[in-house]
Amino acid sequence: MAERNKLVSWIVNMPSSHLATILTVTALIFVLFPQAFPLRVNENVQAYYDFIEAMQPGDVFVYDVSQNIQAREVVRSSDLYVMAHLWEKPGIKIIAISFSAPGPVNWETMQDVLAPSTLKKKTYGVDVVYLGYIPGDQSGIAAFCSNIRSVKTEDYYGTPIDDIPMMTTGNPKTGGPINDASAFYGCLYTYWNAAMIQAYAQVLGDTWGVPIVRTSSSWVTDAPYYPRYLRHYIFSAQFVEYESLLLKQYGYIGINQVYYTIQAIGCGLFVGLLIIANIVYWADRISTSRRKEAVIR
Secondary structure, X not given: OHHHHHHHHHHHOOOHHHHHHHHHHHHHHHHHOOOOOOOOOOHHHHHHHHHHHXXXXXXXXXXXXXXXXXXXXXHHHOOHHHHHHHHHOOOOXXXXXEOOOOHHHHHHHHHHHOOHHHHOOOOEOOOEEEEEEOOOOHHHHHHHHHOHHHHOOEOOOOXXXXXXXXXXXXXXXXXXXXXXXXXXXXXXXXXXXXXXXXXXXXXXXXXXXXXXXXXXXXXXXXHHHOOOOEEEEEOHHHHHHHHHHHHHXXXXXXXXXXXXXXXXXXXXXXXXXXXXXXXXXXXHHHHHHHHHHHHHO
């Protein structure tokens, strides 16, 4: 009986330092070995994932890295898992571009935080190319879509476009040069300025009919463009759902899944401690009551 009372007392009055230690050790374990908890994948997330999965070898996807400069962890948790998905898909081509000045910084950051094993899935110049910053908003987007070489003769690293194998023989329809938006399977924009979204809708959507997809969208700036222009979109609360699909298919472990796992484990520990405390407490109460009845008799 005394042992039970001690256990109840320890659980109920557990020092915060003990609880912090338990949570920290558990969190570290699951950071190193995160597991996918059962998730109900939203239909928009599934549709977005399926859109990328439907790409065939040779298809070209345009990835715009024009979002404002963000901290490393924010970049990791926003669009990085979509980039990882594109890198994991075998045989597809990626043209990265920036229509805002911070783009090159975002590109360097994304390259830095993508796992080396993921980066090795694509060969630069053969499967992926980064063309750097193109100014002009709508006029820049229009020029890029109609004649890439009119606005870019070199990639971000200074290599002439016509010396890059992907740009000269990577058109999925002709096997020739990639020089306009007719070669694009789809595009992802990552800038939340309403004027930029309007430019995408008017140029890539209306003029060229290129499907536009988006992550971390805001209803404030994007709402007028659903659902006609933004074919597929997901919100920040659904990032972990996308990563759970990547884990099943490619074994990719994303930062959102790590955060989700830590939160789930933390909640589980609290619930478990409460259940144990209640079981021990009521077992002690019942035992004490029976002992009193025996003494009275």
